[in-house]
Amino acid sequence: MSYSKCCIKGFEWNGTPSGKVGKIVDLNTYIAGDNADAAVLLIHDVFGWTFPNLRLLADHFAREINATVYLPDFFGGEVVEPTPAILSGDFSGYDFPGFMVRNSREVREPEVFAVAKALRQKYAKVGAIGYCFGGWAVFxxxxxxxxxxxxDCISTGHPSLLTKKDIKEIAVPVQLLVPEHDQMYIQELKSFTFETIPKLGVEFDYRHYPGVVHGCFVRGSEKEPGxxxxxxxxxxxxxxxFNQFLHEP
Incomplete structure (x- = not known):
């Protein structure tokens, strides 16, 4: 199953993002909230840092976790526009293979690390959550x-590009948000996760959502049940x- 077919579906949420645009390590970044002690790094999916759904999620997290949430641009200014055709799964006419070369793990990992290091210097507690493309990055x-x-902890929803090595090397509390049907986080990786992480001595939270598919936590459709x-x-x-690990009890 190609990456494009798994990721390009859904609809845009209603509402207007209420954060601001700034910079972190010279990357354009959507910033929500203003807590001086706790931060959450939100790593986007294929639609990038401008996708309204993710900005609205950042707003929710800022309020409900009481944290400053950073949603940087890890695609170097490139944006996959969520047109009706693309949201319906028609990716014809777009150079998606080239896009993935330009935004591969090897290309973007140094930027992801740099942002996390900058947040670690500024905040007492730092969490990270990534959806789809962002899944490998938070691991x-x-x-x-x-x-x-x-x-201090990570969470990921329907991760993509994740490897067994990534899973074996996790050393902080980890949460997985997993739709029942996911052609990127396949059953082999799910089974490996269950076999491996409980032996690593880290807290582990696996949330299973029956009847839904990859992409649903950011781009779920009102037309699809559940x-x-x-x-x-x-x-x-x-x-x-995040509230368990980013704030003192």
């Missing part, structure tokens, strides 16, 4: 190679997770 932020850790409810539940589950 890399939580890897055991970082000492001290770059983040997707809007899954979006709300996944948002609430992430909020509860």
């Amino acid at each position: 890399r932020l939580g890897a055991k190679e970082h000492n001290p850790p770059l983040v 997707e809007v409810l899954a979006m709300a539940r996944a948002k609430n589950d992430a909020v509860n997770w």
Whole structure:
């Protein structure tokens, strides 16, 4: 299954994002909230940092986690416009293979690390959440190679480009938000996750959402049974997770 077919679906939420646009390590960034002690790095999916759904999620997280939320541009200014055709799954006419070369793990990982290091210097507590494309990135932020850790905990919804090595090397509390049907986070990886993470000595929260598909936590459709409810539940589950680790009890 190609990356494009799994990711390009959904609809734009209603509402107007209420944050501001700024910079972090010279990357354009959507910023929501103003807590001086706790931050959340939100790593976007294929639609990038301007996608309204993700900005609205950032607003929710800022209010409900009481954190400053950063949604940087990790695509170098390139934007996949959420046109009706693309949202319906028609990616013809767009150079998606080229897009993925320009925005590969190897290209974007240094920027992801740089942002996390900058947040770590500024905030006492830092969490990271990534959807689809952002899934591999938050696992890399939580890897055991970082000492001290770059983040205090991570969460990911329907991760893409994730490897068994990423899973084996996680060293911070990890939450997975997992639709039942996901052609990117396949059953083999799900089984490997269950076999591996409980042996690593980190807190582990696996949330299963029956009947929904990859992409639903950001681009779920009112026309598909259960997707809007899954979006709300996944948002609430992430909020509860971060509230456990980003604030003193």
